Amino acid sequence: MDFSPGISYFLGQLSKAFLAPGSHVSLLSLLCAFFIAVFFVAARRLRGGRRLRLRTLLRALFPKHIVMSRSTVADLGYFYFNLFLFGIIFGWALLSYEVLSHGVADLLAATFGPRQPTALPAAVTRTVITVMLFLAYELGYWLNHYLSHRVSFLWEFHKVHHSATVLTPLTNFRVHPIYMCIFLNILAAFTGLASGVIEYAFGQTTHQYGLSENNIILVFFIYVYVHLQHTQVWISFTGWLGRLFMSPAHHQIHHSRNPAHFNKNLGSCLALWDWMFGTLYVPSAEPEKLEFGVEPDRAHAHTIRGELIAPFGRAALALKQSIERRSPVPLVAPEQKRA
Numbered sequence: 001m002d003f004s005p006g007i008s009y010f011l012g013q014l015s016k017a018f019l020a021p022g023s024h025v026s027l028l029s030l031l032c033a034f035f036i037a038v039f040f041v042a043a044r045r046l047r048g049g050r051r052l053r054l055r056t057l058l059r060a061l062f063p064k065h066i067v068m069s070r071s072t073v074a075d076l077g078y079f080y081f082n083l084f085l086f087g088i089i090f091g092w093a094l095l096s097y098e099v100l101s102h103g104v105a106d107l108l109a110a111t112f113g114p115r116q117p118t119a120l121p122a123a124v125t126r127t128v129i130t131v132m133l134f135l136a137y138e139l140g141y142w143l144n145h146y147l148s149h150r151v152s153f154l155w156e157f158h159k160v161h162h163s164a165t166v167l168t169p170l171t172n173f174r175v176h177p178i179y180m181c182i183f184l185n186i187l188a189a190f191t192g193l194a195s196g197v198i199e200y201a202f203g204q205t206t207h208q209y210g211l212s213e214n215n216i217i218l219v220f221f222i223y224v225y226v227h228l229q230h231t232q233v234w235i236s237f238t239g240w241l242g243r244l245f246m247s248p249a250h251h252q253i254h255h256s257r258n259p260a261h262f263n264k265n266l267g268s269c270l271a272l273w274d275w276m277f278g279t280l281y282v283p284s285a286e287p288e289k290l291e292f293g294v295e296p297d298r299a300h301a302h303t304i305r306g307e308l309i310a311p312f313g314r315a316a317l318a319l320k321q322s323i324e325r326r327s328p329v330p331l332v333a334p335e336q337k338r339a
């Protein structure tokens with residue numbers, strides 16, 4: 001039996017994920033996040049008048065109870081699943097970004113007349129496109145996340161991400177395939193729509209500034225703080241900065257079991273949309289004591305049965321209950337009613 005296609009696929013996925021500098025999980029960006037975390041932890045210790053030792057620093061960054069947690073093992077399982085299997089089984093978006101983009105541009109041309117080529121320099125149009133596509137990505141992310149929290153049926157699939165009881169950069173991968181499919185299609189709709197409008201406005205197809213096919217602004221945030229959002233290192237933006245950008249502490253608040261934090265901070269890199277739509281919770285400068293997860297660990301928590309298969313049954317039940325009530329889908333997810 002020839003295993004070489006499987007091995008080359010495995011290695012190809014690995015190098016795409018870790019070596020491409022613009023990837024969501026590039027080694028370079030992880031290293032960058034690590035040094036930023038070291039800086040913040042060291043600065044906090046020095047401010048508190050405590051001694052700085054490499055061993056204590058490493059222990060603060062990689063506490064045994066987090067590294068050895070069952071939750072982290074489940075994150076690792078999802079990391080493997082999403083990196084190597086998701087592409088084969090579910091890795092398609094029903095909506096095609098390109099088809100939608102050209103369709104919107106054609107529709108606008110049919111409605112408002114043919115496109116006029118722009119006289120603007122290419123660097124200007126590319127910058128505008130880069131910013132617009134980033135904002136469209138962020139808005140699509142926010143809306144998908146909002147629906148995932150507010151619609152019971154969708155919440156059952158998103159809850160998998162929230163069932164993590166400790167946060168590590170691997171938790172980013174702890175997302176159910178159904179959530180991922182809906183997310184990818186909403187993203188394709190938002191970015192395709194924005195791209196079509198831009199294509200019509202500038203009268204040409206230009207491309208965003210990117211790195212490894214990712215929007216360069218998004219890549220910037222991945223390097224600076226996206227990985228740190230799924231850690232327990234408290235780095236918070238307050239004041240106006242906290243209204244614009246989703247600091248690591250913002251997202252840690254999002255994972256909190258405290259009812260005061262439920263359904264808050266739904267953005268990805270930006271806090272802007274949360275601020276605009278009233279779902280923002282700006283964290284304090286000093287660390288807040290947080291517990292993570294949605295409910296006490298239930299039977300089969302952090303297992304394939306509990307995190308991959310059971311959500312289908314719970315989502316079907318949520319849907320059935322919604323239909324039986326013959327009313328619109330409940331706006332508040334069951335676990336989040338505790339408040």
Ligand SMILES: [Zn+2]
Nearest residue numbers: 145149158162
């Ligand atoms: Zn969430």
Ligand SMILES: [Zn+2]
Nearest residue numbers: 161230251255
């Ligand atoms: Zn998260």
